[in-house]
Amino acid sequence: MSVATAALGYRHLLLRRSALLLLLAVLLATSLVADVATGPSSLGFSDVVRVLLNPDAAARPLRVIVWDVRLPYAVMAVLVGAALALAGAEMQTVLNNPLASPFTLGVSSAASLGAALAIVLGVGLPWLPQDWLLTANAFVFAFGSMLLLQALGRLRGAGVEAVVLFGIALVFAFNAAVALLQFVATEQALQQLVFWSMGSLARATWPRIAVLALALLAVTPFCARAAWKLTALRLGEERALSFGIDSRKLRNGAFLRVSLLAGVSVAFVGTIGFVGLVGPHAARLMVGEDHRFFLPAAALSGALLLSLASIASKLVVPGLLVPIGIVTALVGVPVFLALVLTRGRAG
Amino acid sequence: MLAISEFSVGYGRKLVIPPFALAPLPRGSVTALVGPNGAGKSTLLRGLAGLLKARGSARLDGVELVGLPLEFRAHHIAYMPQSLPHGVALTVIETLVGALRASPTDQPVPDAAAQGLQLLQRIGIADLALRRLDQLSGGQKQMVGLAQALVRRPRVLLLDEPTSALDLRFQLAVMELVRELTTECGLITVVVLHDLAQAARHADRLVVLAGGLLQADGTPEEVLTPDLLARVYGLSARVERCSRGQIQVLPDAALS
Ligand SMILES: Nc1ncnc2c1ncn2[C@@H]1O[C@H](COP(=O)(O)OP(=O)(O)OP(=O)(O)O)[C@@H](O)[C@H]1O
Numbered sequence: 001m002s003v004a005t006a007a008l009g010y011r012h013l014l015l016r017r018s019a020l021l022l023l024l025a026v027l028l029a030t031s032l033v034a035d036v037a038t039g040p041s042s043l044g045f046s047d048v049v050r051v052l053l054n055p056d057a058a059a060r061p062l063r064v065i066v067w068d069v070r071l072p073y074a075v076m077a078v079l080v081g082a083a084l085a086l087a088g089a090e091m092q093t094v095l096n097n098p099l100a101s102p103f104t105l106g107v108s109s110a111a112s113l114g115a116a117l118a119i120v121l122g123v124g125l126p127w128l129p130q131d132w133l134l135t136a137n138a139f140v141f142a143f144g145s146m147l148l149l150q151a152l153g154r155l156r157g158a159g160v161e162a163v164v165l166f167g168i169a170l171v172f173a174f175n176a177a178v179a180l181l182q183f184v185a186t187e188q189a190l191q192q193l194v195f196w197s198m199g200s201l202a203r204a205t206w207p208r209i210a211v212l213a214l215a216l217l218a219v220t221p222f223c224a225r226a227a228w229k230l231t232a233l234r235l236g237e238e239r240a241l242s243f244g245i246d247s248r249k250l251r252n253g254a255f256l257r258v259s260l261l262a263g264v265s266v267a268f269v270g271t272i273g274f275v276g277l278v279g280p281h282a283a284r285l286m287v288g289e290d291h292r293f294f295l296p297a298a299a300l301s302g303a304l305l306l307s308l309a310s311i312a313s314k315l316v317v318p319g320l321l322v323p324i325g326i327v328t329a330l331v332g333v334p335v336f337l338a339l340v341l342t343r344g345r346a347g
Numbered sequence: 348m349l350a351i352s353e354f355s356v357g358y359g360r361k362l363v364i365p366p367f368a369l370a371p372l373p374r375g376s377v378t379a380l381v382g383p384n385g386a387g388k389s390t391l392l393r394g395l396a397g398l399l400k401a402r403g404s405a406r407l408d409g410v411e412l413v414g415l416p417l418e419f420r421a422h423h424i425a426y427m428p429q430s431l432p433h434g435v436a437l438t439v440i441e442t443l444v445g446a447l448r449a450s451p452t453d454q455p456v457p458d459a460a461a462q463g464l465q466l467l468q469r470i471g472i473a474d475l476a477l478r479r480l481d482q483l484s485g486g487q488k489q490m491v492g493l494a495q496a497l498v499r500r501p502r503v504l505l506l507d508e509p510t511s512a513l514d515l516r517f518q519l520a521v522m523e524l525v526r527e528l529t530t531e532c533g534l535i536t537v538v539v540l541h542d543l544a545q546a547a548r549h550a551d552r553l554v555v556l557a558g559g560l561l562q563a564d565g566t567p568e569e570v571l572t573p574d575l576l577a578r579v580y581g582l583s584a585r586v587e588r589c590s591r592g593q594i595q596v597l598p599d600a601a602l603s
């Protein structure tokens with residue numbers, strides 16, 4: 001192959017990857033509209049688009065259904081999916097482990113513990129309004145667990161494998177603590193706790209959406225700046241170091257972003273496990289690991305997956321909104337298997 | 348010129364290379380670093396590349412490298428580690444572009460892809476440019492690893508066993524390329540090799556390390572003697588010249 005042919009091939013590769021990102025974005029937009037259209041009173045696709053684009057012209061009941069009831073859920077699904085998958089992608093890269101994700105390394109368990117403390121014992125940050133208490137507690141624990149993990153990773157002699165093992169140990173520790181609280185909880189508190197940990201978009205409100213959107217916006221420039229370094233880190237730690245990359249600083253930055261994204265997401269919607277693991281894998285199969293494409297593709301895949309799960313959660317049992325945490329895995333597993341089986345076209 | 352004196356490296360408190368000095372390595376020279384397994388060759392290279400904390404002094408054209416932050420050191424030095432990671436979903440050319448773009452202090456490269464491709468062609472593996480890294484053979488991966496080091500156009504080139512997985516033709520091609528680039532760009536090249544005949548053939552100078560200590564340093568003719576092979580490798584061996592005058596090492600038996 002001549003250099004010219006190869007250069008052309010490389011340019012095609014970049015084009016194809018950009019096109020895939022665009023395709024994912026289009027699919028996501030479609031899924032978002034479909035999500036809003038789906039529900040007890042079924043709306044037409046075009047009606048939804050019309051109300052979304054021009055709310056003032058729509059009839060009041062329609063406007064309320066679309067803007068106040070369904071759109072918050074649908075947008076929350078997209079944002080949470082994007083945040084968790086982006087967090088998972090960064091974790092998998094900096095820990096060099098395809099099984100790393102906020103869920104598998106303890107973020108969700110930590111959030112559950114925080115929630116359990118608030119629900120069962122009423123323990124929490126004192127100066128917060130009541131309806132934010134649970135959320136704030138879950139966030140503090142989720143964020144804290146990631147920082148703890150990072151701190152453990154800094155112990156002398158601990159490598160990235162050790163961090164993964166620490167994370168798994170944390171899952172068990174937090175789960176045990178939650179089980180203990182469940183054991184002593186009143187029946188009512190127990191029910192609330194179980195429902196909380198199932199993961200549900202029913203807690204979506206516009207202020208919460210704004211907080212999560214801000215978190216995503218805040219990390220985006222840092223992700224973009226780290227993209228080349230993260231790509232180089234895939235060539236191995238020694239090589240990355242020899243390129244002059246401070247891998248420790250890179251890792252710490254990534255962990256901070258992951259803590260924020262995962263902490264906020266889990267605090268708002270509870271345990272939604274699969275998407276942080278599968279989003280990055282789907283992205284890797286589609287666009288490879290050039291992080292300029294990999295990170296946005298992971299975010300888009302995660303968002304799409306959770307948006308589809310949100311639609312499915314309304315359809316599984318007609319008339320009932322099944323907690324999305326349950327549906328994610330049900331939708332995610334077949335999607336994941338299909339992707340794995342059609343791999344090799346990633347190029 | 349690279350001048351190394353009182354240079355020591357280790358892992359944490361474990362000192363692998365006690366204070367160590369070497370006659371200066373001039374530009375345009377290829378030095379082969381040889382020695383038995385576990386001698387500390389990789390450790391020495393890691394220390395020079397700045398991956399491990401070192402003490403003492405290593406001056407490159409008067410600039411002290413020890414203590415220089417990694418990103419500045421990476422400006423001068425390219426290091427090729429012994430291994431490439433598994434399961435990386437990147438194409439060969441993407442890894443080269445990444446290597447060029449990720450270095451923090453390097454000048455912005457106008458066309459990293461073109462630069463990478465030219466190098467691949469020079470090494471003779473342009474046809475691998477669009478292949479996935481994890482779908483290459485061991486030797487192909489090694490060539491790509493070499494390209495990742497070379498593409499950064501360093502002044503000092505540290506190669507850890509660059510030919511250990513290559514077939515005969517590519518062993519020759521790679522070492523000749525290293526020689527060419529070293530002369531052409533005035534590099535200071537240090538190559539870890541296990542094949543002593545190869546080292547004798549391609550290097551100007553042989554540095555022998557065992558147990559972290561310098562055992563011999565000189566031209567291949569000076570260094571490669573049956574006595575040294577017995578002392579360092581515990582091997583009874585002959586050193587002979589073939590009909591073309593190249594040094595051959597013929598092992599006979601392990602000394603107990
Ligand atoms: N990460 C590490 N931590 C502690 N000790 C190490 C580490 N890596 C290597 N060593 C030790 O340092 C010594 C030198 O190892 P080094 O890898 O430098 O040998 P080498 O000469 O490159 O050997 P080989 O020819 O097998 O590659 C060995 O005794 C080894 O056990």
Ligand SMILES: [Mg+2]
Pocket residue numbers: 388389390429507
């Ligand atoms: Mg070695």
